[in-house]
Amino acid sequence: MYKAHFGLTEVPFGLTPNTQFYHPLVPHFEALQVLTTALAAGEGFIKVTGEVGTGKTLICRKLLNELGDNYVIAYLPNPYLTPNEIRAAIASELGIDASLDQHQLTEALNHRLIALSAEDKQVVLLIDEAQVLPHETLEALRLISNLETESKKLLQVVLFGQPELDTRLQQDNLRQLRQRITFSYQLRPLLANETSSYVEHRLTVSGYRGAPLFEAKALRLLHQASGGIPRLINILANKCLMLSYGENVRNINTKLVKLAIQDTESAIQPRNLRLPIMVAILVIEIIVVIWWFGESIL
Template identity: 65%
Template sequence: MYLQHFGMHSMPFALTPNTEFFFGLAPHVEALQVLQVALQTGEGFIKVTGEVGTGKTLICRKLLNELSDEFVCAWLPNPYLSPEELRAAVAQELGIVLDEVRDQLHLTGLIQQQLLALSAQDKKIVLILDEAQALPDDSLEALRLFTNLETEQRKLVQVVLFGQPELDQRLAQPAFRQLRQRITFSYQLRPLQREEVCAYLRHRLAVSGYQGRPLFSPRAQKLLAQASRGIPRLINVLAHKALLLSYGAGLEQVSDKHLRAAIADTEDATHAPDWRWLWTGTVVLVLLVAVGLLKGVAW
């Protein structure tokens, strides 16, 4: 593709949540700090919500990489599971052999025994669920019951929920008031501001090995921030397409023309108005009104 053309060794705007590209922007750092502090307290649910593409999965993986050896993590990236499937998935993550399980009651007992054994080793058990808004209602209740398992000193398991804003809407229902009261820490990810978008672009290009003059002009960065609404995934999509188009044209810098083409080709992007056509339309409208007024006077 364009790697050799721009002097890069890796794709700067891939959609895979690669922690090597993690950048310490305020919303992401704050979310990680909330998670780390909350996990040290050892109680209840922790919730991180944000719009699609704001970096929840990247933060999740960054957290998994940074937790110390005192933590035992069970990570469920796809939580669209029935209560039975949820228990089985947790058991597998905790190293329980499912072939020996007789029924759900037996499985719940094995999970509790494993949690007690890990707790006796001074281990903190964390259950992390990505895309938690997809959890069925029965599974949310089963998840709450997991947190009933405790010793006299502490809970045997903590639960971290990553989800879209729909998760907040679901938890606001009266049926989930017990679970909602157990959420001790929460954080809502916001989109990036314009200055953060510019820093984000520079950082990812630097990590990918780019060392030339700025690929995106200040005007292009402003347009990209507006079109992406500060959502990292959209920034990646638009920047990647713009680089492809610029490479195809043999350019060494992204042009406004190619960035606008990338925006027009991306359904979820906010399409900026073309001010040239808007100005032309305004002039025509003024002329028509003037002509109408003159006719009225003449009449």
């Protein structure tokens, strides 16, 4: 809708994780470094956690693109599965007939992992939204990962999840799995300067050329309202571009950012936007008290 107005080749602030827009800011770069180092070391379980919208899925997909030909990848984006279902899903990802009964499936999976290891291939299972994995399924994953040679694990598991995953792993009945996780990383929100760099990078990748679209004060307000969460930055920045297009202007000021914030329930409302509401509530309370006091006298 607004691409031609800003000279863009594509929408810069979409919500679909697109590795074309990956920007090696500190938290995302460090997460990838931890993942690649742990996988190269042959670790069995690796974990990346972060709040909703911090970029876990983007990092997962970036990792998928960067792993070499010696890796065989199984990717499960929706892991709310029973133990039998997750075994079948892993088998299917590895080219095994998932319709086999559980005993045959387990045997076939073991043979496949051994065969791939003999070909000098390393199998990596990437699980997104891992916080929804049932307890029994987490335990099944631990048992599947027990298969190993004298020198390496035949299956490496990378768990991407929200902080609830960390809470669950603290449970005593998951201590064996918790002890298997030797590498982990927790994604933090972006800092103010990282938010500015993030916005500018996505605009550049989208084909924008010209003077900065967002004023410095507008970027500071955008960071404040988003809390440095990339998904929320995208939502607000996209609305800012739409508002700018609607007003037929080519720069984003604090006025437009405030309008975008007011239209976004999940945004952190700045104090100067909350103040009129608080004053209105206070006035109403005073009126009620005066009315009640007057009635009680009468």
